[in-house]
Amino acid sequence: MQRSDGSSGLVHLRPDSPVRRKGFLMGVATAAFQIEGASDADGRLPSIWDTFCRTPGKVLNGDTGDVACRHYEKWAEDVDLIADLGVDAYRLSIAWPRVMQRDGSRNEKGLDFYKRLLDRLRERGVQTYVTLYHWDLPQHLEDRGGWLNRETSYRFADYADLVSRELAGRVTAWATLNEPWCSAYLGYGNGHHAPGRTDRRYATQALHHLLLGHGLALPALQANDPQAPRGIVANVGAAAPARPTPEDHDAAHLYEVQHNAWILDALLRQRYPDDLFRLWPRTEPLVLPGDMEVIGRPIDYLGINYYYRSHVRSDGANGFVEVRVDGLERTQMDWEVHPDSLRRLLTGFRQAYPNLPPIYITENGCACDDRVEDGRVHDPERLSYIDRHLAAVDEAIREGVDVRGYFIWSLLDNFEWAFGYSRRFGIVHVDYQTQARTLKDSALAIRDFLASRQP
Structure with a gap:
């Protein structure tokens, strides 16, 4: 979708923006459980999300990941779609239950699927950023305590060892975990995600074991695939005080401690922040x-x-309560659109952590109520969202933050966890009945932008 001014829809980026140059990595992202389907094909084991989906009242409309986007069958078509967009990279995850048997041995058919997928991406010139754990813990490990059981950290290291040996040379970069905050807090703290437990003490212990698994996996990744960089993916949150009072400013601080410092202090300072336990005593x-x-x-x-x-x-007791402020731009998820908070967080992390490694924005995007009309999907809100957040990244780079790439969430409309199929994040529309893929206007604009980048 080329605009009349030739801007390809990205109007907030300065002409000299590093994001406009080919050296800045641009990609799209997905996750295995959200798109693959084929939940019992070729020896795949049940995951905690298979179980959660079948628990009444946990997922909107009773939706499951059994079919999803049928990517397990349509992967070659989807790779061509990715390559034709002109993106530099594709971020995907490996389904732990698909590649490893209960006894820890390999599942050849599951591994072969990822080998074919990665080989085809390489043939089409697309770099691969592979996440080992995007929330689909094998159910048999949850039956033994899941992430509350320290042993799961060691089983994760075994899984990382197996997969990195099998896929070595096919992966551009590895990530151990996706959003451990979500796995720990939403999964074990408030029950919104699988496995649906509800205890803050469980959340802190689960988070510790998740991060321990991350650390235990790093040596195997280094030994098995030394040319591929190794990292982790953290979701971060921004807060603003609802009122200009010291108490609400402290509440905003505690919100960001819980969402950000809880993970980043552990990774980069080797400790948990004291204020986390002021928020959540004992x-x-x-x-x-x-x-x-x-x-x-x-x-x-x-x-x-x-x-x-x-x-x-x-909340009047060393805690915070989220409040909805009317009159603000919001997405289909009812999330406030605020690009400058991304810039503020990035510059704040650079100041707080002298050992901050290079950063990739591994997910950023929005859900919209998208519909196909006359063969087109008009999603100007999404294009505007991406445009302004890329501009915020550009500002952070100008302020000295080492940001090297940006991945749009998501490539495809897909299974959006507890919201089922009711929320559409993709730049490509998926008709869940026919599985037809339709490039939305945002995808067409991104394709034009990528084709126009300078060396």
Whole structure:
């Protein structure tokens, strides 16, 4: 969708923006459970999300990932779609239950699927950023305690060892975990995600074991695929005080401690922030000697996922309550659109962590109520969202933050976890009945933009 001014729809980027140059990585992202379907094909084991989907009342409309976007069957078509967009890279995840048997041995058919997928992406000139864990823990491990069980950290390291040996040379860069905050807090703290537990003490212990698994996996990735950089992906949150009071400013601080410092302090300072336990008293996890050193092992890059800003007020007892402020631009998820918070967070991380590694924005995007009309999908809100967030990244780079790439979430409309198929994040529309793919206007604009970049 070329605009009359030749801007390809991205009007907020300055002409000299580094984002406009081919050296800045531009990609699209997906996750295995959200698109693959084929939930019991070729020896795939059940995951916690298969179980969660079948628990009444947990997923909107009773939706499941059984079919999703049928990517397990349509992968070659989807690779061609990715390549034809002209993106530099594709971020995908490996389904742990698809590639590993209960006894820890390989599942050849599952591994072969990813080998074919990665080989085809390489043939089409697309770099591959592979995440090992995007929330689909094998159910048999959850039956033994899941991430509350320290043993799961070691089983994750075994899984990372197997997959990195099998896929070595096919992967541009590895990420151990996607959004451990979501796995820990939404999965074990408030029950919104699988496995649906509801205890803050569980959340802090699960997060510790997730990060421990991350640290334990790094040596295997280094040994098996030394040419591929290794990192982790963290979702980050921004907060603004609902009122100009010291109490609400402190509430906003606590919100960002819980969403950001909880993970980043552990990774980059080898400790958990004291203010987390001011917010959540008596929830300290069991940390054994040497754990924080393992968690804090050096990484080659940090993935950052950002979507929205929240407004918060004090709850009057060292905590915060999120409040909805009317009159603000919001997405289909009812999330406030606030690009400058991404810039602020990035520059703040650079100041807070002298050892901050290079950053990739590994997810950024928005859900819209998209419909196909006369063969087209008009989604100007999404294009505007991407445009302004890329401009915020550009500003952060100008302020000294080492941001090297940006991935749009998502390539395809897909299974949006507890919201099922009711939310559409893709730049490509999926008709879930026919599985037809239709490039939205945002995808056409991104394709034109990528074709116009300068060396």
